[in-house]
Amino acid sequence: MSSLGASTARAGTTCESGEPLRVTATIAGGISLPDGQLALDSLLAAAVALSEGLDPPAHTESPEFVEIEIPVQREPGGKFHLASFSISTPDAFETDWLNRRFPIEEGQALGGPKLRRVSLGTGPGKSYRIPRDRRHLEHDRLTWFCVGDAERIRHLLEWCPYIGKKRSVGLGRVREWRVETVESWGDGFPIVLDGRPLRTLPAEWPGLQDPVIGYRVLSYPYWAHTRAQLCAVP
């Protein structure tokens, strides 16, 4: 198993021998997916953090960083988990707007004597209106494939009632999670299909045919961009 930074703390449990699974999320309405895909392994890691009460994540070099294990089998080298990124087809897009303005009324009523002037055009009090995408998926569905422990995955997914970005304002609400045993499609399951990578993979991974290569992070946390390396990109 690969290790991150100076961390020694662990959370969650591993899966040594799993079964081939299909995980499906049915979304109620729109979802925000700026990258177009969601990684099942990082979703499960977030669920472990939530269910075990871990503090919000520090950067990976922090001694307080906790390495999280999930009930998905790792590839033989242990560098990443045998779980695909989400597979979905966008059906429609719309644009929402994120508005922010300084609370002027409250400032007038509750501001102290030192509060004399607030700049609304610049600095931390600046108002803004930022566009964001909301997409609707074909059949309102996201699908993942993995090799893991169905029961434990099902339990963890109960902690994910919303997925994607802007969950705080209701995007990506999951109407239903389904975890089903499926027939493996053979070589490459669940991360290579017809020569295409279904998640970020080492560029030389067997079975890939002319993959697109780019700098990506191989395993969660995917926000730790200092760990980016040349990968086959889904």
Add this chain to the structure above:
Amino acid sequence: MRQIKRYEFLLEAISPICHHSETFGNSAIAMRRRIRQPDGSFVSVPIVTGDTMRHQLREAASYALLDAAGMLDDPSLSEAALRLLFAGGMITGKGDASAVKFSEYREMVDLVPPLALLGGCAQNRSIPGRLQVDDAVLLCDETRSHWPDWLAQHVEAQGIVIDTCRAHVEEVQRVRMDPGLSPEKRAMLTPKAEQGLLGRIGANEAASESGDVVAQRDTKSTMMPRRMETVVAGSLFYWGLSAVCVSELDVDTLHTMLAAFLANPIVGGKRATGAGRMRPVVARDIKVARPSAESTALELIGPGSGFGERFAAHVAARSEKVREFLGRVDS
């Protein structure tokens, strides 16, 4: 204790809802969201955004906090504290953001419990929240296929007539009058000001007669008619929210903000003229993070329900520290 609490509500607009997405010229357009129909097509349906509902919860929680800390009658907030409490704060770039100090984080959410649920930006870092707030979606023919079972049963049991979303929207016009056009108000002007005003009115009439549009524009009155779409009073909205609660205090904080908001929910614009008022009709509480949980109907959350006592006692016991924290917070 770790659980995800989900509440669902049926809200009724008791005055027109003026919640707009944008304006074209002098016409404001109602906020809408695309909803998929059973045949796969999409329809745009009026909503009140999750952002708006969440902001109202944040405001309600902040007022409850200041009340419990005894700070409402003593205006003493800094700009940063105002931003944190009422707008979620801001990454200011001051200080060292490269290290996350969990001890500071724990102190912060202990002193300002709503921050643990709502999140925000303080001390140059973002604090992840644990509260997800849905859009409030209009009950209409187009949203029927998205209703939860309890809502469909309630609509049927109560014999509520459901119409199309278009039937709930009306376009209204308001006019800001030009006081200079009223002779009795003009009589209160100084002679010089009245002379100037009459000169402008005369110039405007002359420009209208000659068809000089540039002069007409330069001398026009300040009367401003504007039109807006509103969702009519009596319309019903379905609204839900979910929160990860890790303590009894979290649960009571959630109940406090809900009770404070639902005691007098007002959303959207034109509040000064009475628009945007709502009331909860039915509430539903569902615990989703425990397989054994059952869906149960709750009594409506509101004043006198006993919620909020733990929250108020917690904040009151730390009122001096809360005041000190809000005085030094960077947000």
